[in-house]
Amino acid sequence: MESYIFILFATMAVAAAVGMISSRDTVNSALFLVLNLISVAGIFLLLKAQFLAVVQVLVYGGAIMVLFLFVIMLLNLSDEEHMLSRFSVRYAVGFFLGVIVLSQLLYAIASVTGTLPHIHPEMEQIGTVESIGDALFTVYLLPVLVTAILLTAAVVGALLLAQRNISGKVNK
Amino acid sequence: MEMDWYLGLSAVLFTIGVIGVLTRKNAIVIFMCAELMLNSVNLTLVSFSAQLGDVHGQILVFFALCVAAAEAAVGLAIIIAIYRNNLTVDVTKINLLRW
Numbered sequence: 500m501e502s503y504i505f506i507l508f509a510t511m512a513v514a515a516a517v518g519m520i521s522s523r524d525t526v527n528s529a530l531f532l533v534l535n536l537i538s539v540a541g542i543f544l545l546l547k548a549q550f551l552a553v554v555q556v557l558v559y560g561g562a563i564m565v566l567f568l569f570v571i572m573l574l575n576l577s578d579e580e581h582m583l584s585r586f587s588v589r590y591a592v593g594f595f596l597g598v599i600v601l602s603q604l605l606y607a608i609a610s611v612t613g614t615l616p617h618i619h620p621e622m623e624q625i626g627t628v629e630s631i632g633d634a635l636f637t638v639y640l641l642p643v644l645v646t647a648i649l650l651t652a653a654v655v656g657a658l659l660l661a662q663r664n665i666s667g668k669v670n671k
Numbered sequence: 672m673e674m675d676w677y678l679g680l681s682a683v684l685f686t687i688g689v690i691g692v693l694t695r696k697n698a699i700v701i702f703m704c705a706e707l708m709l710n711s712v713n714l715t716l717v718s719f720s721a722q723l724g725d726v727h728g729q730i731l732v733f734f735a736l737c738v739a740a741a742e743a744a745v746g747l748a749i750i751i752a753i754y755r756n757n758l759t760v761d762v763t764k765i766n767l768l769r770w
Contacts, residue, residue, distance in 0.1 A: 512684060525700060528703060548732075600686050604682035619722060622724055650741055656744075657747070660752050
């Protein structure tokens, strides 16, 4: 049963990723990425990481992708024309490098195949909000506080970068 | 269900992200491909965390999510600033620093 659910989610994730890089419309790409992130959240659930599955859907699939869609709407981009006809060398080189990366990764995985254990039996207690929160607010208290500073700095930096050029200088 | 399949899925998703970064021209799509790669690495971390029964891998994924959120906000602001100056997000036309 578990392998069937894995195959379902894995197929959805890979198909959504391929759709994301091959669709011309940017909005379609963003929606395919949402589908991919939700499928990966389902795989997190299979790995008994319940908290991370919920956070993945809320933060990645919700907040970050809404930000992407707002920017796409704001820029009002037209579709890319002739996505595959021009720059055919570029596509060939990109695809070739991708195949090289994939073969290296799969070779590294295949060299340890069969030696990897199954899901740890205590994993159902480890993936819960309780155990993650316990680790976050005791051992990792300082990194959590640093993350708060990081997010504040990111918000201030984003506002500074995206505001209009008030000095009146036009770079074009 | 062995862990190899989860690692293999993560490798495939990472490769699709690499191909997207190398072939697409739209800066927003390239950025989304970078998010896809981050997410596939998160999948690797969660699967190793699950097979070792260790919570620390999941904590690392949590911090990676925080950094991804900050990176998305700043990166999209940079894309908006580039669009204000050049009226395009096509990376082949943004060539001020290219030799």
